[in-house]
Amino acid sequence: MGEEKGDFEPKIVGFTCNWCTYAGADLAGTSRKKYPPNVRLIRMMCTARFDPMFALKALLNGADGVFISGCHPGECHYIKGNFYARRRIAAMRTILKQLGLDNRVKSYWISASEGDKFATTMKNITEEIKAVGPNPVRDEIL
Amino acid sequence: MKGTELNYGDLEGFFKGLLESKAVDCLIMPRRVGNSVSYMLVRDKDKITAPESAIFAPSFGVNAANIVKGWLIDEKVGIVAKPCETRAAIELIKLTQLKEDSVLLITVDCAGTYANEVYAANYADIGDQVDSAKIKELAGKEISIRGACTICENRLADVGDIAIAQANGEKAVVAGLTDKGVEALTAAGLSLEEKGLEREAEKEQIAADAKANLEALPKIDSEAALEEFLRDCIVCKNCRDVCPVCYCKDCFFDQPLGNPAGGDLLNLAETRGAVAVPANQLLYHLTRVYHVCTTCVACGACEDACPKDIPLTRYYPVITKKVQEIFEYVPGKDVKEPLPFTTYEDDELEECLK
Ligand code: SF4
Ligand code: SF4
Ligand code: FES
Numbered sequence: 290m291g292e293e294k295g296d297f298e299p300k301i302v303g304f305t306c307n308w309c310t311y312a313g314a315d316l317a318g319t320s321r322k323k324y325p326p327n328v329r330l331i332r333m334m335c336t337a338r339f340d341p342m343f344a345l346k347a348l349l350n351g352a353d354g355v356f357i358s359g360c361h362p363g364e365c366h367y368i369k370g371n372f373y374a375r376r377r378i379a380a381m382r383t384i385l386k387q388l389g390l391d392n393r394v395k396s397y398w399i400s401a402s403e404g405d406k407f408a409t410t411m412k413n414i415t416e417e418i419k420a421v422g423p424n425p426v427r428d429e430i431l
Numbered sequence: 432m433k434g435t436e437l438n439y440g441d442l443e444g445f446f447k448g449l450l451e452s453k454a455v456d457c458l459i460m461p462r463r464v465g466n467s468v469s470y471m472l473v474r475d476k477d478k479i480t481a482p483e484s485a486i487f488a489p490s491f492g493v494n495a496a497n498i499v500k501g502w503l504i505d506e507k508v509g510i511v512a513k514p515c516e517t518r519a520a521i522e523l524i525k526l527t528q529l530k531e532d533s534v535l536l537i538t539v540d541c542a543g544t545y546a547n548e549v550y551a552a553n554y555a556d557i558g559d560q561v562d563s564a565k566i567k568e569l570a571g572k573e574i575s576i577r578g579a580c581t582i583c584e585n586r587l588a589d590v591g592d593i594a595i596a597q598a599n600g601e602k603a604v605v606a607g608l609t610d611k612g613v614e615a616l617t618a619a620g621l622s623l624e625e626k627g628l629e630r631e632a633e634k635e636q637i638a639a640d641a642k643a644n645l646e647a648l649p650k651i652d653s654e655a656a657l658e659e660f661l662r663d664c665i666v667c668k669n670c671r672d673v674c675p676v677c678y679c680k681d682c683f684f685d686q687p688l689g690n691p692a693g694g695d696l697l698n699l700a701e702t703r704g705a706v707a708v709p710a711n712q713l714l715y716h717l718t719r720v721y722h723v724c725t726t727c728v729a730c731g732a733c734e735d736a737c738p739k740d741i742p743l744t745r746y747y748p749v750i751t752k753k754v755q756e757i758f759e760y761v762p763g764k765d766v767k768e769p770l771p772f773t774t775y776e777d778d779e780l781e782e783c784l785k
Pocket of ligand 2: 737
């Protein structure tokens with residue numbers, strides 16, 4: 290209640306693959322790169338484990354933002370998991386765009402060696418979601 | 432293309448011939464009962480009478496593919512149906528919910544259909560068959576085709592194994608679209624010749640009209656609009672049950688997490704303060720639209736089945752079409768083309784992830 294665009298602390302749920310982005314987050318941590326505490330990471334073994342329903346549930350339960358991040362295409366630990374994941378994410382985002390729900394959803398490719406990129410991306414998404422504002426479903430009875 | 436022209440009076444002999452020659456072991460085909468038309472599953476050829484009074488009828492009750500969904504049988508079933516139904520059957524083959532060798536898909540040209548109850552109530556006006564001119568004339572009397580048919584881009588019989596096309600009230604072209612179709616026609620005793628059934632200009636016109644009609648539909652383009660659109664949904668899941676391509680044996684929304692009750696629901700209400708019940712209305716429709724996003728054939732069976740008259744054609748076929756466009760995929764067009772989620776290209780789709 291009463292939270293305004295810009296001056297609230299968004300809750301952001303990130304679905305990250307074990308081998309790349311999660312390791313990238315670890316690197317950001319061990320190299321003492323600061324990034325906002327708004328993101329909560331959920332580790333999957335591979336982006337191929339991502340089911341669009343995860344994002345839908347998070348959003349409908351009040352998450353202000355959701356992101357999915359894994360190895361760069363072509364660099365998946367399981368060779369082609371993220372190629373399939375990319376199709377599912379693209380489909381999900383195409384659906385959400387039409388329904389005007391996509392501005393809370395992001396997707397990235399961040400490798401294990403990109404600790405810097407991870408920290409910057411987290412700063413950016415936090416700013417972006419702050420600009421979008423609190424998820425209105427938090428005040429609704431859904 | 433190999434085919435022949437049949438008089439309406441010869442269609443009965445043709446269908447009987449399919450059974451007699453064992454080209455198929457049974458047929459699912461429309462049959463007339465008074466003013467109504469519905470499907471029958473027929474094994475005895477003598478039960479087929481005057482098919483010309485039923486197979487062209489612009490009446491839509493269920494999607495015939497939904498009848499055979501999950502039938503992993505060894506016998507061969509011939510399905511006489513409209514293009515959207517054949518396309519759904521082809522998607523089911525790709526989803527391994529139907530065996531390609533166990534079906535003979537016989538597709539009849541369609542001009543647009545009326546909900547079966549509308550058809551029966553207005554049979555005196557509609558008759559056994561309509562064309563576009565007749566559909567316009569009936570619209571003037573407030574007898575309107577189904578919403579899904581107004582946005583259908585592929586209503587000519589160009590998918591499946593056999594086409595029954597260009598029916599003009601007296602004669603129809605029966606043509607083989609696949610080797611299997613040609614074999615069945617030959618087995619049924621037809622002598623085939625070269626027949627042109629390309630109709631590209633007509634198809635383009637149909638597609639253009641359908642696109643314009645789709646563009647004219649009210650958009651569901653915000654969360655508020657989606658909530659408003661679904662407000663009266665009672666989460667009965669009829670739209671799932673009648674959908675030919677919604678096929679999971681254990682739907683998430685029939686399980687405790689997807690369909691919480693009792694203590695689970697109390698816990699949810701505890702966490703959130705309050706929950707809407709029946710629960711998961713939005714999650715159900717958002718999940719379902721993703722589940723059918725590459726395979727929805729835009730048949731509109733979901734809208735017909737909704738007890739609350741929610742115009743689901745504005746949602747399922749419209750939203751899924753954009754997904755099909757990013758994969759350049761037309762569900763049911765080609766049985767050999769892989770489902771979009773079973774394949775990929777190394778370099779693609781980055782613009783959809785922005
Ligand atoms: S979602 Fe509706 S329109 Fe699409 S295939 Fe299923 S029943 Fe037909
Ligand atoms: S058939 Fe209608 S009321 Fe039932 S779940 Fe679908 S949209 Fe809701
Ligand atoms: S293991 Fe990282 S995307 Fe597959």
